[in-house]
Amino acid sequence: MRSGALVAAxxxxxxxxSNGRExxxxxxxxxxxxxxxxxxRHSLSLSHVVGRVPALGDRPAFVRDRHGNYRSAxxxxxxxxxxAVAWTLTRLHVLDPRAPxxxxxxxxxxxxxxxxxxxxLAFLAAAQRVPKRQAALIALALGAGTNLWASVSQTLWQQxxxxxxxxxxxxxxxxxxxxxxxxxxxxxxxxLAGWARPQLVPIVAVLAxxxxxxxxxxxxxxxxxxxxxAALAIAINVAWFGHLLGAVxxxxxxxxxxHATSGSVSATPWVSAAGLLVSPxxxxxxxxxVVAFAAFGAAVARREGWQSDLAWCLAAACVEFVAYxxxxxxxxxxxxxxxxxxxxxxxxxxxxxxxxxxxxGRRPVAVLATMCLAWSIGxxxxxxxxxxxxxxxxxxxxxTAHWRLWDWRDSxxxxxxxAGWNPENFTLFSRASFRQDARNP
Numbered sequence: 001m002r003s004g005a006l007v008a009a010x011x012x013x014x015x016x017x018s019n020g021r022e023x024x025x026x027x028x029x030x031x032x033x034x035x036x037x038x039x040x041r042h043s044l045s046l047s048h049v050v051g052r053v054p055a056l057g058d059r060p061a062f063v064r065d066r067h068g069n070y071r072s073a074x075x076x077x078x079x080x081x082x083x084a085v086a087w088t089l090t091r092l093h094v095l096d097p098r099a100p101x102x103x104x105x106x107x108x109x110x111x112x113x114x115x116x117x118x119x120x121l122a123f124l125a126a127a128q129r130v131p132k133r134q135a136a137l138i139a140l141a142l143g144a145g146t147n148l149w150a151s152v153s154q155t156l157w158q159q160x161x162x163x164x165x166x167x168x169x170x171x172x173x174x175x176x177x178x179x180x181x182x183x184x185x186x187x188x189x190x191x192l193a194g195w196a197r198p199q200l201v202p203i204v205a206v207l208a209x210x211x212x213x214x215x216x217x218x219x220x221x222x223x224x225x226x227x228x229x230a231a232l233a234i235a236i237n238v239a240w241f242g243h244l245l246g247a248v249x250x251x252x253x254x255x256x257x258x259h260a261t262s263g264s265v266s267a268t269p270w271v272s273a274a275g276l277l278v279s280p281x282x283x284x285x286x287x288x289x290v291v292a293f294a295a296f297g298a299a300v301a302r303r304e305g306w307q308s309d310l311a312w313c314l315a316a317a318c319v320e321f322v323a324y325x326x327x328x329x330x331x332x333x334x335x336x337x338x339x340x341x342x343x344x345x346x347x348x349x350x351x352x353x354x355x356x357x358x359x360x361g362r363r364p365v366a367v368l369a370t371m372c373l374a375w376s377i378g379x380x381x382x383x384x385x386x387x388x389x390x391x392x393x394x395x396x397x398x399x400t401a402h403w404r405l406w407d408w409r410d411s412x413x414x415x416x417x418x419a420g421w422n423p424e425n426f427t428l429f430s431r432a433s434f435r436q437d438a439r440n441p
Contacts, residue, residue, distance in 0.1 A: 001132070004127070005124050006120070008123040009117055009119065012116035013112055016112035016115060016149060016153035017108070017112050019154075019384045020425055021426065022155050023154035023155055023383075023387060023388075025155055025157060028155040029056070029062075030046060030061050032103045032104065032106060032107035034046055035079050035082030038079065038082075038083025038087070039090055039097055039106075040097050045069045046070040046071060047070045049070070061073045061074065063241070063247045066240065071241075071247075075158060075195055075246075077196035079156070082107060086102075096436045099436050100440035101430070104155075105433040108155065108428055110156065110160070111152065111155055114161055115148050115153035115163070116143075118143075118163050122143075122349045123139040125349050125353070126138040126349055129350070134360070138352050140373075141290045141352070142349060144376075144380060145290045145376030146290075146376065147288070147339070149380040149381070149384055150336050150382075150384050150387065154384070158197045161192070161197070162196040162343070163193075163197075163342070163346055165189045165196060166200060166203065166346045168185075169193065170207075170309075170313070170346055173312075180218060183211065184221060184222065187208075187224060188229070190207060191225050191230060192229060197343070200343060202320050202323045203344075203347065205319075214307055259329045261329060263328060265327070266330070269322075269325035272330040275330050275331060276330055276338070281337070282412075287379045289372040290373045293355070294348035294349075294352040296356070296358040297310060298355070299358070300354040301351060310351055313347045314347070320344050331405055334393040334394075337413075382413065382417060389423075390419040392410075
């Protein structure tokens with residue numbers, strides 16, 4: 001079983017690295033520069049980075065703290081993970097942190113590595129209910145048939161760390177007999193997931209409740225590490241920004257200017273719900289229709305009841321979905337395909353495994369599932385090797401022209417299919433990623 005997980009992790013890592021470029025985002029910039037600062041200066045401040053590139057100080061993601069130091073507006077765990085990767089590569093003399101492309105290379109490797117581990121953990125979780133070959137298919141669907149390939153693995157979105165921790169917690173939660181050490185491990189992983197990506201807090205809350213219901217006092221022990229990590233995150237937020245939520249209120253206040261919305265809370269959650277699922281350019285079921293087959297596990301969840309992990313996984317996925325339905329900027333700004341719905345994907349792994357027999361045992365359903373898997377892999381590959389060359393987010397700006405989210409004649413997938421190969425592919429495989437004296441390509 002472990003050998004299968006190692007193969008899954010290696011295959012996923014090579015797949016994610018195959019385009020040879022970081023696909024950067026607005027959200028990822030502070031973390032990748034902070035990773036280099038952690039590895040070289042052992043500092044959590046971005047003041048030195050802004051000193052070298054003053055224009056970065058004008059970006060909202062680079063925020064001055066109460067003492068005048070520049071900090072990342074986003075949680076620390078992703079930067080800490082990338083800092084560990086940068087430090088290791090530097091110590092092994094593989095990487096010169098002063099190289100022109102060192103920061104993008106570290107971001108890419110870290111995101112790809114953590115996402116590959118997520119896929120391996122998904123394989124192990126699925127293998128607790130189905131044979132290895134079927135577990136491998138589920139891991140393939142998750143790793144190559146969703147935006148884990150096209151976005152999560154491509155840069156430091158915070159999702160790569162949060163989803164890896166969440167999948168690790170689910171692997172333990174799906175076991176029949178979990179001892180105290182396992183319960184504590186789940187608490188640590190859920191606490192880390194919530195710290196790395198605060199949007200996962202609804203999921204963390206539901207899964208924490210599931211441990212109390214299923215394991216009673218033994219499950220309540222998990223609240224200790226969850227509470228400790230939450231307290232640490234809050235303490236850092238207050239110390240740096242004077243607010244329990246850190247820089248989040250500042251970022252949310254920018255929505256009217258950046259996204260042409262009235263605020264953060266949607267008054268039409270049904271529109272957001274439809275968009276998250278079937279928008280031609282953001283819908284999860286449009287880009288990754290293979291995900292829909294996890295619904296075959298619902299009947300097993302109903303049969304097993306609330307003492308099973310399945311019902312709680314589906315409940316947590318529903319709660320997270322409802323939370324995003326009430327978020328005004330449900331499309332996630334400038335990105336490729338679905339972004340926020342990726343947070344529920346680890347929760348669908350156990351139901352997908354439980355319902356696999358219902359798919360494989362019906363030939364028409366199995367054929368349809370195979371076709372959906374092929375489409376899903378193709379869509380993710382377009383994101384990995386083409387985006388953002390299709391310029392769909394910018395022409396015109398999706399953050400102001402919201403009607404385009406429902407335009408089937410000019411969808412992001414259609415544009416990507418006609419855009420051609422991105423010329424930046426493989427740039428991270430150059431000397432500029434590793435040596436200071438190289439020319440930036």
